[in-house]
Amino acid sequence: MLLIKNGRILTMTGEIIENGSILIENGKIKEVGKDIVVPLDVEIIDANGRLVTPGLIDAHCHLGIWEDGIGFEGDDGNEWVDPITPHLRAIDGINPMDRTFKEAYEGGVTCVATGPGSANVVGGQFVAIKTYGNRVDDMIVKEPLAMKVAFGENPKRVYHSQKKSPITRMATAAKLRETLFKAKEYVEKLEKAKEDESKMPEFDMKMEAMAKVIRKEIPLKAHVHRADDILTAIRIAKEFDVDITLDHCTEGHLIVEHLVKEGKPAIVGPSLTDRSKFELKNLTFETPGILQKAGVKVAIMTDSPVIPLQYLPLCAGLAVKSGMDEMEAFKAITINAAEILGIDDRVGSIEVGKDADIVIFDGHPLRDIDCKVYATIIDGKVIYKNKI
Incomplete structure (x- = not known):
């Protein structure tokens, strides 16, 4: 004891x-x-x-998937040869021996949501893990946690360089819709097969993973920065009646009335960075406070390794400096993060x-x-x- x-x-x-x-x-x-x-x-x-x-909680990072201080050898965040990769699981790419885990818990971060990057329209499955241990299987809080999907510039940039779809926002949305249509059909066939085994669909590993989204066992975890991308993500989630979290939500403060109406949570950040691409032109630490005061449930994230995990409380402090209530900022890196991730029964x-x-x-x-x-x-x- x-x-x-x-x-x-x-x-x-x-x-x-x-x-x-x-x-x-x-x-x-x-x-x-x-x-x-x-x-x-x-x-x-x-x-x-x-x-x-x-213990502090980061609701969106890539801990252990982009290893510290090395290049390609430790870069396991994106399988960017196929825009649809829902069958990828973060647990198979995490190296818990990476020194960033130690830096995280020494900084007070005890639990994170970590997973694939945003190169693909559907990137794969996130996991919630503790930040201490040497075997990822023993560190899991919830797996799978969410299905990573991405809108905006990243998929466009990756597949434009390969000269294949998607190279427009329209194609990104279409590919996600197509995947959700297929997953919905796959789930319907599985349900029918319970009464008639002859209707069992041919096994499809991608659809098995997406079935969890259709059944609302896990949400879509949407990489969205720009206002129009945020609203496209919400539109598609509503079309297919699936759950979704809005991750990054950089321009959320510009459409706050719509986010309040839709009632979707926002995981905001990383704000302690430069405006490295066009969709970050309205980046500001004011965003979490504006959303929180309007009634949106907010978590603050580092997107580690973009911002090292030990600076999560610094990011919350800078949000306070820019107008967020201090206790709400604490909640944004503790209980709000846990509730948005669906792990508040434990942490x-x-x-x-x-x-x-x-x-x-x-x-x-x-x-x-x-x-x-x-x-x-x-x-x-x-x-x-x-x-x-």
């Missing part, structure tokens, strides 16, 4: 507990409060007034029964540039402690 005591606990449930304690047993949070009876032989961490939060807040993923900060991570992590706990184990 492990006890964290004397902390200023931000539970992310609306409660702030001063001089609070957290009792952890078998990797789960057993008790949270002020007057916890301490069992014998329990390991104790004295937070000594420090800020205690849930995202400090509540009894949830995974004991907890960070103790020596300072305020959204305000202080020199804030350090004092300790990181994942699944109830102290996996990092700073010698402050």
